[in-house]
Amino acid sequence: MGKEQIKIVVCGDDGVGKTSLVACLVKDQFIQNLQNCLPPVTIPRDFSSSPFCPKSSILVDTTSYDLPALHRELKSADVIWLVYSDHETYDRVALYWMMMFRSLGVNLPVVLCKNKCDDFSVESEPKSSVLSPSDDSLSDSTKVEDEEFIPILREFKEIETCIKTSAKDKFNVNQAFYLCQRAITHPIAPLFDSRVGELKPLTVLALKRIFLLSDKDQDGFLNDHELIVLQKRAFGKAIDKSELEFIKETLLNLSMPPQEYGSYTLYIPDKGITKDGFLVLNKLYSEKGRHETTWGILRAFHYTDSLSISDKVLYPKMDITDTASVELSPLGYRFLVELFLTFDKDNDGGLNEQEIDFLFKTTPGIPRLWAETNFPFSTVVNSQGFVTLQGWLAQWSMTTFLDHKTTTEYLVYLGIEKDARLALQITKSRKKRRRNGKFYRALVTDRKVFNCFVIGKPFSGKSSLLESFVGRSFLESYSPTIRPRIAVNSLELKGSKQYYLILQEFGEQEPAILENVEKMKECDVLCLTYDSSDPESFSFLFELINQHKHLQELPMVFVALKADLDKQQQRCYIQPDDFTDQLYIDHPLHVSSVWSSSLNELFIKLTEASLEPSINTPGIAPDIVKEDINYWRYALVATSAVGFTSLFTFTFFKLFRSLRNEHS
Numbered sequence: 001m002g003k004e005q006i007k008i009v010v011c012g013d014d015g016v017g018k019t020s021l022v023a024c025l026v027k028d029q030f031i032q033n034l035q036n037c038l039p040p041v042t043i044p045r046d047f048s049s050s051p052f053c054p055k056s057s058i059l060v061d062t063t064s065y066d067l068p069a070l071h072r073e074l075k076s077a078d079v080i081w082l083v084y085s086d087h088e089t090y091d092r093v094a095l096y097w098m099m100m101f102r103s104l105g106v107n108l109p110v111v112l113c114k115n116k117c118d119d120f121s122v123e124s125e126p127k128s129s130v131l132s133p134s135d136d137s138l139s140d141s142t143k144v145e146d147e148e149f150i151p152i153l154r155e156f157k158e159i160e161t162c163i164k165t166s167a168k169d170k171f172n173v174n175q176a177f178y179l180c181q182r183a184i185t186h187p188i189a190p191l192f193d194s195r196v197g198e199l200k201p202l203t204v205l206a207l208k209r210i211f212l213l214s215d216k217d218q219d220g221f222l223n224d225h226e227l228i229v230l231q232k233r234a235f236g237k238a239i240d241k242s243e244l245e246f247i248k249e250t251l252l253n254l255s256m257p258p259q260e261y262g263s264y265t266l267y268i269p270d271k272g273i274t275k276d277g278f279l280v281l282n283k284l285y286s287e288k289g290r291h292e293t294t295w296g297i298l299r300a301f302h303y304t305d306s307l308s309i310s311d312k313v314l315y316p317k318m319d320i321t322d323t324a325s326v327e328l329s330p331l332g333y334r335f336l337v338e339l340f341l342t343f344d345k346d347n348d349g350g351l352n353e354q355e356i357d358f359l360f361k362t363t364p365g366i367p368r369l370w371a372e373t374n375f376p377f378s379t380v381v382n383s384q385g386f387v388t389l390q391g392w393l394a395q396w397s398m399t400t401f402l403d404h405k406t407t408t409e410y411l412v413y414l415g416i417e418k419d420a421r422l423a424l425q426i427t428k429s430r431k432k433r434r435r436n437g438k439f440y441r442a443l444v445t446d447r448k449v450f451n452c453f454v455i456g457k458p459f460s461g462k463s464s465l466l467e468s469f470v471g472r473s474f475l476e477s478y479s480p481t482i483r484p485r486i487a488v489n490s491l492e493l494k495g496s497k498q499y500y501l502i503l504q505e506f507g508e509q510e511p512a513i514l515e516n517v518e519k520m521k522e523c524d525v526l527c528l529t530y531d532s533s534d535p536e537s538f539s540f541l542f543e544l545i546n547q548h549k550h551l552q553e554l555p556m557v558f559v560a561l562k563a564d565l566d567k568q569q570q571r572c573y574i575q576p577d578d579f580t581d582q583l584y585i586d587h588p589l590h591v592s593s594v595w596s597s598s599l600n601e602l603f604i605k606l607t608e609a610s611l612e613p614s615i616n617t618p619g620i621a622p623d624i625v626k627e628d629i630n631y632w633r634y635a636l637v638a639t640s641a642v643g644f645t646s647l648f649t650f651t652f653f654k655l656f657r658s659l660r661n662e663h664s
Helices: 018-027 069-074 089-103 150-155 173-185 203-216 224-235 241-254 273-289 291-300 328-343 353-364 369-372 389-402 404-413 462-469 507-515 538-547 550-555 576-583 596-610 622-643 646-663
Strands: 005-012 041-043 057-063 081-084 110-114 161-162 326-329 424-425 434-435 438-441 450-454 485-493 497-505 525-532 556-561
Touching: 005 018, 005 069, 005 089, 005 173, 018 041, 018 081, 018 110, 018 173, 018 353, 081 089, 081 173, 089 110, 089 150, 089 462, 110 173, 150 161, 203 224, 203 273, 203 291, 203 353, 224 241, 224 291, 224 369, 273 291, 326 328, 326 389, 326 404, 328 353, 328 404, 328 525, 353 438, 369 389, 389 450, 389 485, 389 497, 404 424, 424 576, 450 462, 450 507, 450 538, 462 485, 462 497, 462 525, 462 556, 462 596, 485 525, 485 596, 497 596, 525 538, 525 596, 538 550, 556 576, 556 596
Parallel strands: 005 057, 005 081, 081 110, 110 161, 450 497, 450 525, 525 556
Antiparallel strands: 041 057, 326 424, 434 438, 485 497
């Protein structure tokens, strides 16, 4: 509930003791000879000792003599405290009061209170919830098993719970107020169907997911350590050993014939609580009026009152500028590595289809982006077609770069305990420089993931290039690319620096993509491919670049594919080498999918062009960017030297500083 204050409207027939209950709650004593109706009273948030009542409340006393005022208060209420005191007023609960609420369209939780029960002992305050069902925080008189309460609870789903009170003896007055607050902060209705005595389907789904996430070793049981971790996450404190033993003993007894759950396995000694046992345990909480314990567990895993995970948690707000990108942080990579190792049950270094299905069982399924890009074949797989750890991390690096909201969403679904934003990091905004009227991108110093658009005439070899990038063998058969394709892999450059490169081929969408100036801003480097054995292939690129002038603002690398075949003179106004000379960029690389060394050279070249855009941006003369390039290269040398001896560090620092002085 988003409101900071809970409005509790106290109503019932005149003479049942409504005003006495309000006065006793506020003054902590029974007061005789009160006026007929007290003015609204604000109760501070720290009034109750219970940790499950984090909001302040306004308590509104009413009288049935002023029906219009009563109706107004009911329509603006959050919860109704309905009071009766004898058989006659009990009958009017169903025949008059509940019918009135429904006729007004008031669909609110109702706490039903039998007042003037002056022969009971003093109440006990509610305790902090723990996993143990032995904490009987409600006195015997408040249990729903009371014969007087059961029929009306079954007839009216609006009635949240029932309680007996006495303003005269100060019995259960604070407890009744607490139950009114709890009806809002920890409602029973979304969790438990009291008419059939079962947890609701959405509750079962949520608890099954929490069980899977809490079962860290994925053996199908919650052992003592896993229960302790769950307890600390949900309630911020350790569970007592005796309470833990009571839980296990309770479940063991319940699963013994002829008990209610005699056909279920709820607990196995030396292994732990089963999934069924975890569900039964939470069902017991609801039956005993202890559903705030279940809510404590659910909210520790970010569930809202609607039993869905909060959008604020799934998609946290992040301040990302237009030219910045989002990558995984070391925390994010560490979480994903641990996830991979946990679900690689056969320890073969790959996640097979069954392991992937089980890994994503706590989520809506594999991300939509993955399905659209033919995962796992968008990344590195082993000889059996199972995604490797290298491919797993590459896939998530790509996902984060292209759609960071999918990553935060799935990190939460997969059980990350910290703020999902801590698993990501935002890179610096991409800077532009201008020389002699020409804009070009500045050097990149903090990014590890780069996006490459692979463009070229059909049948030039783009698809084979993507296949080769993720380690798959060249196939002679050809099928035209219609839908976009993607491939991602990691690369290690000099200095053992690791980067991720995303290759995208657009199929029939390529013309529309090239015309979209905003879309092209997402590109770090263009890979312009042509078939060196096809004399008509290069002219396609030549016309493309002249038609879309904005492409010349991007770094580009020309690639002559199928270099293992006979090279043909291109039937074009200008030959490839001459054209690249005019653009002040390197001549085309000659690459073949059957020459692994040439492929590796190309992928490194694409990554380096992303790091140093000016080198391969058309129209930037070499002397213009020489200073920037030298600065960057010496900076890399100085950085790589940090891991060695202090002498090396000192020497490179002096060299770096002298070079800077020379440039200045």
